[in-house]
Amino acid sequence: MEAVKVGLVGMGTVGGGTVTVLRRNAEEIRRRAGRPIEIAVAAVRDPARPRSCDTSGIRLTTDPLAVAADPEVQVVVELMGGTGLAREVVERAVEAGKHVVTANKALIATCGNELFAQAQERGVMIAFEAAVGGGIPIIKAVREGLAANRIQWLAGIINGTANYILTEMRDKGRAFDEVLAEAQRLGYAEADPTFDVEGIDAAHKLTILAAIAFGIPLRFEQVYVEGISALTPEDVAYAGELGYRIKHLGIAKRIDGGVELRVHPTLIPERRLIANVDGVMNAVLVWGDAVGPTLYYGAGAGAEPTASAVVADLVEVVRAMTADPENRVPHLAFQPDALEDLPILPMDQVETAYYLRLQARDRPGVLAEVAGILARQGISIEAVIQKEPPPGSQQVSVILLTHRVQERRMREAIRQMEALEDVTAPVVRLRVESLGGR
Amino acid sequence: MEAVKVGLVGMGTVGGGTVTVLRRNAEEIRRRAGRPIEIAVAAVRDPARPRSCDTSGIRLTTDPLAVAADPEVQVVVELMGGTGLAREVVERAVEAGKHVVTANKALIATCGNELFAQAQERGVMIAFEAAVGGGIPIIKAVREGLAANRIQWLAGIINGTANYILTEMRDKGRAFDEVLAEAQRLGYAEADPTFDVEGIDAAHKLTILAAIAFGIPLRFEQVYVEGISALTPEDVAYAGELGYRIKHLGIAKRIDGGVELRVHPTLIPERRLIANVDGVMNAVLVWGDAVGPTLYYGAGAGAEPTASAVVADLVEVVRAMTADPENRVPHLAFQPDALEDLPILPMDQVETAYYLRLQARDRPGVLAEVAGILARQGISIEAVIQKEPPPGSQQVSVILLTHRVQERRMREAIRQMEALEDVTAPVVRLRVESLGGR
Numbered sequence: 066m067e068a069v070k071v072g073l074v075g076m077g078t079v080g081g082g083t084v085t086v087l088r089r090n091a092e093e094i095r096r097r098a099g100r101p102i103e104i105a106v107a108a109v110r111d112p113a114r115p116r117s118c119d120t121s122g123i124r125l126t127t128d129p130l131a132v133a134a135d136p137e138v139q140v141v142v143e144l145m146g147g148t149g150l151a152r153e154v155v156e157r158a159v160e161a162g163k164h165v166v167t168a169n170k171a172l173i174a175t176c177g178n179e180l181f182a183q184a185q186e187r188g189v190m191i192a193f194e195a196a197v198g199g200g201i202p203i204i205k206a207v208r209e210g211l212a213a214n215r216i217q218w219l220a221g222i223i224n225g226t227a228n229y230i231l232t233e234m235r236d237k238g239r240a241f242d243e244v245l246a247e248a249q250r251l252g253y254a255e256a257d258p259t260f261d262v263e264g265i266d267a268a269h270k271l272t273i274l275a276a277i278a279f280g281i282p283l284r285f286e287q288v289y290v291e292g293i294s295a296l297t298p299e300d301v302a303y304a305g306e307l308g309y310r311i312k313h314l315g316i317a318k319r320i321d322g323g324v325e326l327r328v329h330p331t332l333i334p335e336r337r338l339i340a341n342v343d344g345v346m347n348a349v350l351v352w353g354d355a356v357g358p359t360l361y362y363g364a365g366a367g368a369e370p371t372a373s374a375v376v377a378d379l380v381e382v383v384r385a386m387t388a389d390p391e392n393r394v395p396h397l398a399f400q401p402d403a404l405e406d407l408p409i410l411p412m413d414q415v416e417t418a419y420y421l422r423l424q425a426r427d428r429p430g431v432l433a434e435v436a437g438i439l440a441r442q443g444i445s446i447e448a449v450i451q452k453e454p455p456p457g458s459q460q461v462s463v464i465l466l467t468h469r470v471q472e473r474r475m476r477e478a479i480r481q482m483e484a485l486e487d488v489t490a491p492v493v494r495l496r497v498e499s500l501g502g503r
Numbered sequence: 504m505e506a507v508k509v510g511l512v513g514m515g516t517v518g519g520g521t522v523t524v525l526r527r528n529a530e531e532i533r534r535r536a537g538r539p540i541e542i543a544v545a546a547v548r549d550p551a552r553p554r555s556c557d558t559s560g561i562r563l564t565t566d567p568l569a570v571a572a573d574p575e576v577q578v579v580v581e582l583m584g585g586t587g588l589a590r591e592v593v594e595r596a597v598e599a600g601k602h603v604v605t606a607n608k609a610l611i612a613t614c615g616n617e618l619f620a621q622a623q624e625r626g627v628m629i630a631f632e633a634a635v636g637g638g639i640p641i642i643k644a645v646r647e648g649l650a651a652n653r654i655q656w657l658a659g660i661i662n663g664t665a666n667y668i669l670t671e672m673r674d675k676g677r678a679f680d681e682v683l684a685e686a687q688r689l690g691y692a693e694a695d696p697t698f699d700v701e702g703i704d705a706a707h708k709l710t711i712l713a714a715i716a717f718g719i720p721l722r723f724e725q726v727y728v729e730g731i732s733a734l735t736p737e738d739v740a741y742a743g744e745l746g747y748r749i750k751h752l753g754i755a756k757r758i759d760g761g762v763e764l765r766v767h768p769t770l771i772p773e774r775r776l777i778a779n780v781d782g783v784m785n786a787v788l789v790w791g792d793a794v795g796p797t798l799y800y801g802a803g804a805g806a807e808p809t810a811s812a813v814v815a816d817l818v819e820v821v822r823a824m825t826a827d828p829e830n831r832v833p834h835l836a837f838q839p840d841a842l843e844d845l846p847i848l849p850m851d852q853v854e855t856a857y858y859l860r861l862q863a864r865d866r867p868g869v870l871a872e873v874a875g876i877l878a879r880q881g882i883s884i885e886a887v888i889q890k891e892p893p894p895g896s897q898q899v900s901v902i903l904l905t906h907r908v909q910e911r912r913m914r915e916a917i918r919q920m921e922a923l924e925d926v927t928a929p930v931v932r933l934r935v936e937s938l939g940g941r
Contacts, residue, residue, distance in 0.1 A: 086793045090653050096718055097650045181834040191834060194648075200794030202648025208833075210632070210640020212535045213814030215528050220938055280534055280842055287847040300860060300931055303902045307886060309858075311933065323846040325853050332858050332935040338800060339938065341776060348798075350938060355524045356638030356811035359801035362776060363794060373794035376651030395646075396619040396629060404718055408761040409725040415763050420747070420770050422738060448745060464741045493738055495749065497770040500658055500777065500788060 066100035069383050072138035072163075073107035074129045074154050075145030076116065079168055079195070080107070082368030083142065083375045084118040090376075096403035097395070098380045108132045108145075117368075133157035140382050142375060143167040152176055155191065159184050164386070166378040168195035168371055174269035174285040177276075190385060192378035197270040198223060198347045200370030201363035202377065207351060208277045214353025216278040218318040220331075223270040225345035225365040226254045226261035227293050227313040231330075232343040235301050235310065241294055253345060263292035264313065264328040271315035274349065275326055279319060284326065291329035304332050310340040413473040418447070418497035421465040423482060424490040427454050431487045432463060442478040444470045460489060466497065504538035507821050510576035510601075511545040512567045512592050513583035514554065517606055517633070518545070520806030521580065521813045522556040528814075534841035535833070536818045546570045546583075555806075571595035578820050580813060581605040590614055593629065597622050602824070604816040606633035606809055612707035612723040615714075628823060630816035635708040636661060636785045638808030639801035640815065645789060646715045652791025654716040656756040658769075661708040663783035663803040664692045664699035665731050665751040669768075670781040672739050673748065679734055691783060701730035702751065702766040709753035712787065713764055717757060722764065729767035742770050748778040851911040856885070856935035859903040861920060862928040865892050869925045870901060876919045877905065880912040898927060904935065 073080055087094065087102060095101045107120070108129040126132065133141055133154050141158035145151050148171050155172065158165050159180070167173065173180070173193050184191045194204045198221070207216070222228050226248060233244040245262065248254035260266045268288040276283050293313050304311050309332040318325040333340040338360055342348040347365025352358050364370035395401060425431045432451065439446060445468045452462040467475075479492045511518055525532065525540060533539045545558070546567040564570065571579055571592050579596035583589050586609050593610065596603050597618070605611065611618070611631050622629045632642045636659070645654070660666050664686060671682040683700065686692035698704045706726040714721050731751050742749050747770040756763040771778040776798055780786040785803025790796050802808035833839060863869045870889065877884060883906045890900040905913075917930045 082793075086651050090651060090793070093653050093718070094651060177834075181839070184834065185839050200791075201797055202644050205643060205648050206640050206799075209819065210643050210815055211811065212818040213524050213528060213532060213811045215531050220936065279845065280531070281845050282842055284847055289850040289853075297931070299900070300858070300933065303860065303888065303900075304858060304933075306888065307858075307902070307904060309935065314936070316936065320848060323848045325848045327850065327853065330933055332933055333938055337938050338776060338779060341779060353638075353811060355520075355528070355807040355814070357802050357808055359639055359799070361644075361797070361799060363797035369793040370795055373649065373651045373791060376793075377648055380650040381647065396615075396622065401619070401623055404720055407717065407719050409722055410758060410761045410763045412727040412765065415727075415765065420738070420742060420745075422741065450741065450744065462737070462741075464745070466745060493735070495738065495742075495768055495770055497747065498658065498752070498754065500771055500775050 068101035068103040069386065070103060070105040070137050070139050071379065072132035072135055072141045073104050074132050074141060074143045076107050076109045076118070077144065078368045079371045079375065080144040081116060081118040082372035083144065084120065084123070086369055086372040086376050088119060094376065094380060096400055098383045099400050100383060102379055102383060105137050106132055106135055129154045130157055133163070134161060138163060139386070140164045140166060140379065142379070143169060144375070146171070148172050148175055155180055156183065159187050159189055159191070162187055162189060164189045164382045165191045166375055166382060167191065167193050168375055170196040170266065170269040170273065174272040174283055177273070177283045190382055192382055193273070194378045195371050195374035197273050198349060198361065199363065199365040199367060200373040201347060201349070201361050201365070202374065203274070203349050203361050204277060206361055207274065211351065211353045211356060211359070214355045216319070217352045217354060218316065219274055219278055219349060219351040220314050220316045220339070221271070221274065221349035222312055222339065222342050222347050223315050223349065223365060224261050224267045224313060225347055226258065227267070228342070228347070229253050229345045230262065231293060231301070231311060231313060234296065234298055235305065238298050238302065240298055241296055262294050264290040267313065267315045267328045271317055271326060271328055274315070275317035275324065278317060278351070279324055281324060287326060289327040289329070293330050296330055308335055309333060310335050312340065413471070413476070415472050416469050417472070418469045419467045419475055420495040420497055421467070422493035423463045423488055424460055425463060426487040426489060427459050427461045428487055431485070434485055435463065435482055438478050438481045439467065442470070442474040444468070444474060444478060506539040506541040507824065508541060508543040508575050508577050509817065510570035510573050510579045511542050512570050512579060512581045514545050514547045514556070515582065516806045517809045517813065518582040519554060519556040520810035521582065522558065522561070524807055524810040524814050526557060532814065532818060534838060536821045537838050538821060540817055540821060543575050544570055544573055567592045568595055571601070572599060576601060577824070578602045578604060578817065580817070581607060582813070584609070586610050586613055593618055594621065597625050597627055597629070600625055600627060602627045602820045603629045604813055604820060605629065605631050606813055608634040608704065608707040608711060612710040612721055615711070615721045628820055630820055631711070632816045633809050633812035635711050636787060636799070637801065637803040637805060638811040639785060639787070639799050639803070640812065641712070641787050641799050642715060644799055645712065649789065649791045649794060649797070652793045654757070655790045655792060656754065657712055657716055657787060657789040658752050658754045658777070659709070659712065659787035660750055660777065660780050660785050661753050661787065661803060662699050662705045662751060663785055664696065665705070666780070666785070667691050667783045668700065669731060669739070669749060669751060672734065672736055673743065676736050676740065678736055679732055700732050702728040705751065705753045705766045709755055709764060709766055712753070713755035713762060716755060716789070717762055719762060725764060727765040727767070731768050734768055746773055747771060748773050750778065851909070853910050854907050855910070856907045857905045857913055858933040858935055859905070860931040861901045861926055862898055863901060864925040864927060865897050865899045866925055869923070872923055873901065873920055876916050880908070880916040882906070882908045882912060882916060
């Protein structure tokens, strides 16, 4: 099928990420969307500037409004930010009957009511998953996934900069100003950090979440906002002594006859999952009357996480552009003729780390024998605990953590261990996963 | 707009929950879907049996196949379970050109390839959000929300019974058999717990998640499965000493030239968010190449959480039934003419608990004065810490946690505290939210 032609406005961090993700995962995306998605033209500030992404095949222009008017462009992706020219770009695109995808929370929170009315009239979509929670599909979850619920409240860590600062203040007992300066050096905070640390960015996002949760218009100007710049390390520490963590939360709550909308530093019991969301990560806790509590967690900013949401919106728009059943979401996510029957690995070939527990007679040399068996199978040991025998028993327990190894080798090592005279019971073998990386 | 007529097959726990949620939230659901959704007919085993839900206006029959054939029915909701008669019901409904919504993981995991091909041919949808993770919109998140990503791996706690048992074993040091017996008494485990504790239910769900994550056919028969019945409290404790939690995970991982699919007890570093998902709750961690790690958490079973997913699917099917722009997902989740301009509560009227820190001269009676001010404003104290002055200083810090009270009253109390002669600095005031209930 013919490619859908996209016009990109803004090629900064998120714009560059979007180009990169669309290229790298072109095949996966085509398999899901049913047709290719291509960037035909992009508006940039300086076409001569070197870029982090591959711009080959993309016409560059310096005029954002020209992209909105370009007859080749079927969907406009607005990633320039702000509420001035960006608003004009979106209005022109909608006026021209083009769908729009945007990551612009300020624009949606402050001008969304008018923009959506215009889009409704023109029969086009304005998609804004990337405006809240970066790559977390939180708009989709609340808007569609929880459609059965009367949503009671939601509370979110929706600004990564503020969460990074709070995490550092707690972990290292450091002062706000000091951590902010470091965050600026590391690129986690803007030169002018006001939007992030004073809660304005979070208020934009909360405005959007509240609207889709409760079915109310966007009311940014009515959000109560308190930032984190006045927090001291002492309060962070005392909160800890009391069993709490301080998080900068956006809270929207349904109450009798109205709604609460507020952004402020908040103590949360430390045992709550959301209290343990640290660093630049975001999370939103949503309470629906049928589903109870649900939580959505992921990277709230950054080039590729945000691009993940932008491109998901593009896939959705592409599906909506043709209305026949072929363009519904495929049952198994990928188009039926695009499924790939990949082989499933036999367990023998799977690689994990292991926890082993051996029961053995309390004699010298057992541990050496066990270590020798592991070494001969190429298995390295990460940790050992030896438990002394309980009174009256001659049996010790040896607990081992190993590094990663193929299951096949571990099976052989266990077979040999169980054949040792001093090993008196079957070896307990559990797998260990760090779940920390790709 | 005219109501969409649904035929329900099975009115057990989830069926009853679906009837209840559709009735209670009829208005919210209509505001989102654009038209009402009504259950016209339901197949039950015994029409005379008393029910937990209100069945008024619903024709009852004992013949599931009659529901699939009923000319009034536009969508069939299959909640009877199993892969025998349930399969026939779904096939007949699809054959008759009706959309299907199901919570049946065994059916989708073992017969999905054939059922989806048939549905594709007939141009209807089979929706199955409720088949994995109960009310967590995990199918939607992976299938649509992460559509931009090449998904690397996912790992899920996808069986609440097994997770409840593991949590109890850890928290109370109890043995598997003992906890299982209790779970059966509490209704968290079936009389025959094999499917849950031996990992078959989790393998069904993993099969589905892997298919939509990687774009592979459903391959249930190739999942490696190990249950939790052999786990001992010692191993749970030793894992803890080493800094790990044991969770029963379903893991799907993309590797060179293939895919790993496995369900087994797994040690996870205790600092990971998913290691802290306890009791009957479910969570799925998904790693996409663009978005990085994302996590989805919520109730994995139960009448209303599962109904939440069933009804979300119904809303989606209703939207797909007419293809004009009016039936797209509304920008703000609710139809534009169904937005409600609820008042936003002024902060003065918002009720939260509070953390206060006072700096005061180290003289007797300060705490009594402060407590008196709070009492006169009707504010009760939950905890107090008094920090002795550091050497050379005459200043103590008093930290207070209060119960919930209106912000207005707290402002007045703080005004009075700051007017005390012995209070030497502005009072630090932070809000406390337990985030634990509705």
